[in-house]
Amino acid sequence: MDVNAFLDGFALVTEPQNLLYCLIGVLIGMLIGVLPGLGPAATIAILLPITYSIDPVSAIIMLAGIYYGAQYGGTITSVLLRLPGEASSVVTVFDGFALAKQGKAGTALGIAAIGSFVGATVSILGLTLVAPLIAGWALNFGDPEYAALALLGVLLVATIGNGNKLKAMIAAALGLLLATVGRDSFTGAERFTFGSLQLTEGIDFVVVAMGLFGVGEILYNLEERHGKPHVPAVVTNIWPSRKDIKQSSGAIGRGSLIGFVLGVLPGGGAVMSSLAAYAAEKRISKHPERFGRGAIEGVAAPETANNAAATSSFIPLLTLGIPANASMAMLFGALLILGISPGPQLVEERPDLFWGVINSMYIGNLILLILSIPLVGVFVRILRVRPAILAPITALITILGVYTINNSTFDIFVMIVFGLIGYLMKKIGFEPGPMVLAFVLGSIVENGFRRSMLIFDGDPTGFFTRPISGTILAAFVLVALWPVAKSILARRKAATVAPAPTERDDVDTPTR
Amino acid sequence: MRTTNHLLAATAGVAALALSACGVSNTTGGSGDGEEYPAGGVEMYVGASAGGSSDLISRAVSKGLSDELGASFPVINQEGANGALAANKVAKAKADGKTIAIQNASLFAITPLAVSEDEVTDLADFDVVQGVSRDDYVMVTGPKSGFKSLDDIKAATKKVTYATTGVGTGAQLSCGLTYASADIDAEAVPFDGGAPALTAVLGNQVDTACIQVGEAIENIESGKLTPLSVFGPERVEYLPEVPTAKEQGLDVEVSQYRFMTVPKGTPDNVKDTIAEAMQATFKTEEYQAFNKQNSLTPMEISGDEVVAQLDEDKKRFADLVEQYGLDLGQG
Numbered sequence: 001m002d003v004n005a006f007l008d009g010f011a012l013v014t015e016p017q018n019l020l021y022c023l024i025g026v027l028i029g030m031l032i033g034v035l036p037g038l039g040p041a042a043t044i045a046i047l048l049p050i051t052y053s054i055d056p057v058s059a060i061i062m063l064a065g066i067y068y069g070a071q072y073g074g075t076i077t078s079v080l081l082r083l084p085g086e087a088s089s090v091v092t093v094f095d096g097f098a099l100a101k102q103g104k105a106g107t108a109l110g111i112a113a114i115g116s117f118v119g120a121t122v123s124i125l126g127l128t129l130v131a132p133l134i135a136g137w138a139l140n141f142g143d144p145e146y147a148a149l150a151l152l153g154v155l156l157v158a159t160i161g162n163g164n165k166l167k168a169m170i171a172a173a174l175g176l177l178l179a180t181v182g183r184d185s186f187t188g189a190e191r192f193t194f195g196s197l198q199l200t201e202g203i204d205f206v207v208v209a210m211g212l213f214g215v216g217e218i219l220y221n222l223e224e225r226h227g228k229p230h231v232p233a234v235v236t237n238i239w240p241s242r243k244d245i246k247q248s249s250g251a252i253g254r255g256s257l258i259g260f261v262l263g264v265l266p267g268g269g270a271v272m273s274s275l276a277a278y279a280a281e282k283r284i285s286k287h288p289e290r291f292g293r294g295a296i297e298g299v300a301a302p303e304t305a306n307n308a309a310a311t312s313s314f315i316p317l318l319t320l321g322i323p324a325n326a327s328m329a330m331l332f333g334a335l336l337i338l339g340i341s342p343g344p345q346l347v348e349e350r351p352d353l354f355w356g357v358i359n360s361m362y363i364g365n366l367i368l369l370i371l372s373i374p375l376v377g378v379f380v381r382i383l384r385v386r387p388a389i390l391a392p393i394t395a396l397i398t399i400l401g402v403y404t405i406n407n408s409t410f411d412i413f414v415m416i417v418f419g420l421i422g423y424l425m426k427k428i429g430f431e432p433g434p435m436v437l438a439f440v441l442g443s444i445v446e447n448g449f450r451r452s453m454l455i456f457d458g459d460p461t462g463f464f465t466r467p468i469s470g471t472i473l474a475a476f477v478l479v480a481l482w483p484v485a486k487s488i489l490a491r492r493k494a495a496t497v498a499p500a501p502t503e504r505d506d507v508d509t510p511t512r
Numbered sequence: 513m514r515t516t517n518h519l520l521a522a523t524a525g526v527a528a529l530a531l532s533a534c535g536v537s538n539t540t541g542g543s544g545d546g547e548e549y550p551a552g553g554v555e556m557y558v559g560a561s562a563g564g565s566s567d568l569i570s571r572a573v574s575k576g577l578s579d580e581l582g583a584s585f586p587v588i589n590q591e592g593a594n595g596a597l598a599a600n601k602v603a604k605a606k607a608d609g610k611t612i613a614i615q616n617a618s619l620f621a622i623t624p625l626a627v628s629e630d631e632v633t634d635l636a637d638f639d640v641v642q643g644v645s646r647d648d649y650v651m652v653t654g655p656k657s658g659f660k661s662l663d664d665i666k667a668a669t670k671k672v673t674y675a676t677t678g679v680g681t682g683a684q685l686s687c688g689l690t691y692a693s694a695d696i697d698a699e700a701v702p703f704d705g706g707a708p709a710l711t712a713v714l715g716n717q718v719d720t721a722c723i724q725v726g727e728a729i730e731n732i733e734s735g736k737l738t739p740l741s742v743f744g745p746e747r748v749e750y751l752p753e754v755p756t757a758k759e760q761g762l763d764v765e766v767s768q769y770r771f772m773t774v775p776k777g778t779p780d781n782v783k784d785t786i787a788e789a790m791q792a793t794f795k796t797e798e799y800q801a802f803n804k805q806n807s808l809t810p811m812e813i814s815g816d817e818v819v820a821q822l823d824e825d826k827k828r829f830a831d832l833v834e835q836y837g838l839d840l841g842q843g
Contacts, residue, residue, distance in 0.1 A: 139715030188841030329563030343730025
């Protein structure tokens with residue numbers, strides 16, 4: 001790393017003009033992050049014409065700010081309204097919304113902000129120090145590895161839920177099935193599209209998530225609260241206590257690492273990171289039963305991880321010229337318009353831009369943390385609004401959000417259908433979380449597996465002989481067998497302590 | 513499924529509203545016959561998500577048209593079915609030139625070879641106004657593959673894998689025809705777009721890939737990828753060292769090109785206005801710099817010439833695919 005260039009980058013960022021664009025960027029990002037559907041990619045596209053007229057470095061600092069600023073905003077709707085705007089914040093809903101119901105929305109949002117800041121900062125440090133190294137590693141991560149990783153993800157999905165395991169698995173299976181809708185990307189054949197051109201591209205994640213979580217919740221509440229007087233939610237903690245921070249510090253540390261490493265992988269890294277961070281916390285915890293019922297680590301881990309991942313997804317763009325997601329693709333386009341080609345030569349050709357943008361992220365994240373503190377107090381008041389007013393507003397946000405994805409009214413109707421499904425699922429005790437996450441992972445597993453088989457020329461042993469995919473599959477086996485091993489061990493222990501008739505043991509052991 | 517991040521278009525809609533409002537106030541004040549085209553703004557659909565070359569070209573032309581005609585031309589992304597969804601929007605719109613789109617040749621000449629008949633977009637639903645530019649494909653290989661030229665690949669003893677940017681794309685057709693006509697044992701590995709295909713070939717997950725020049729050029733220039741062939745009628749200005757497939761003795765000529773379309777039956781004066789404004793845009797320095805930056809070759813021919821080229825390509829591709837028994841999809 002060129003230390004001088006790095007320091008010059010800081011000098012560049014602290015110019016008043018660049019600081020201003022950084023502030024504007026993160027502010028816009030945070031605001032659009034609040035509205036599900038309207039994502040950073042769309043916003044960057046709209047603001048693209050403005051970049052023609054300003055200095056390239058300032059322009060990219062602003063556009064990058066929109067991207068990571070949006071990651072902060074996305075938490076707010078997940079926690080307060082149960083509306084995860086993107087796949088990487090689905091797991092935040094589990095404990096975040098539970099905390100909000102207990103009057104601890106402020107705690108959840110505060111910890112999420114702190115975690116996001118720490119995760120992003122750790123990730124920027126990684127970006128500063130080891131970007132080229134880790135970029136090479138990301139290239140070794142091919143389809144067999146994605147398939148194995150996503151398969152592990154599906155297994156985690158089935159175990160992270162807090163309710164009935166069987167029901168979680170059924171929901172996950174349905175999610176996998178939903179992922180098959182659309183044109184097969186290998187043969188061009190239509191699958192479950194019923195002749196509808198609108199379905200050829202598959203169903204969008206936001207449509208499914210808004211329907212199952214958002215609309216489903218609204219419908220369920222309408223029935224629950226029918227005729228009952230409105231009791232304003234108690235909002236106790238506005239800001240996390242010392243104890244909360246202490247309790248989540250481990251989760252934030254581990255989330256940062258998981259997020260940084262997985263975020264480098266183009267395609268699916270961010271979703272996997274929040275899921276993996278959540279699952280890791282639940283496994284490590286001495287009281288896993290708290291998860292899903294308002295465990296603060298359940299908010300800290302995924303929020304830290306998805307911000308760390310969002311930041312490290314700059315690595316493939318800046319060092320390899322590969323955009324890892326739609327927002328990165330927009331930034332790629334913006335750089336091209338400004339006359340800069342992102343790629344391996346960027347750091348030598350335009351060190352000012354490379355280090356200017358990276359260093360602006362240190363400052364941008366600090367601004368976001370400072371902005372978040374007073375805003376948490378404002379946002380938690382949303383919960384005091386009576387449902388009769390809040391429900392229609394939430395419905396409006398979901399409809400607007402879904403429409404904006406692809407300017408399609410068809411998507412709105414699909415979302416309403418998913419809303420009804422979400423309502424029915426809740427009535428009969430199914431969680432939407434496993435279904436949504438399995439839906440996201442399903443196409444990664446399928447495409448990864450089928451592409452691998454093409455690459456391996458039909459020989460499945462390739463999955464086990466490649467070092468990374470082999471390791472992931474070994475982890476898969478371990479995770480799958482762990483509960484079985486644990487119960488056998490527990491039984492042995494019980495047997496040695498109190499040698500009771502063995503037939504009885506079989507009946508007693510299943511506990512949840 | 514679509515990834516969550518592809519949430520592009522939305523805002524374009526909001527911006528469109530805001531901008532078209534401005535457009536109205538601009539035009540109503542001045543001229544007496546307030547209904548002169550393009551009063552009130554024009555919606556420009558694009559059948560791809562924001563950030564890709566189709567989108568960027570539409571945005572560059574949109575900016576040029578706005579500057580030339582003094583009205584807004586908001587770009588509305590409607591991704592899906594290789595661009596068929598956006599095409600449908602234009603085909604069904606009123607033929608007044610208020611709904612237009614820059615479309616890709618592949619949707620009309622290549623995609624029909626890969627999808628079922630009822631999903632085929634018909635060129636007869638549109639009037640082609642003006643050609644825009646050509647976007648060439650290049651076949652590349654990673655440094656660890658050991659291949660330096662097409663001849664090395666011909667001599668390969670094992671099956672060669674090639675990444676494409678998806679089913680029914682020019683990338684698939686160009687690579688597929690090359691291997692089929694050179695009689696090389698090869699396997700297509702379709703990816704969802706150029707970026708993942710590029711990643712795969714950079715990481716040596718596949719032996720070769722056919723992708724658009726603009727997506728590969730940085731890594732070619734830095735020596736991380738070796739270019740083997742381009743597929744245009746002549747060499748590409750941006751990669752002068754790389755021979756065409758024709759030069760290497762293969763009957764393969766595939767390129768992506770884009771052109772402005774309006775609904776069938778749009779009045780001639782509207783079409784002329786659009787074509788003239790586009791030609792004026794092509795002359796601006798800003799637009800020419802844009803082409804260069806994105807490795808695009810100008811193909812600023814008339815609408816009739818585009819149609820003739822499309823008809824010829826369509827027939828030629830269908831014949832070649834049949835001749836070599838190439839399977840692009842379900843057919």
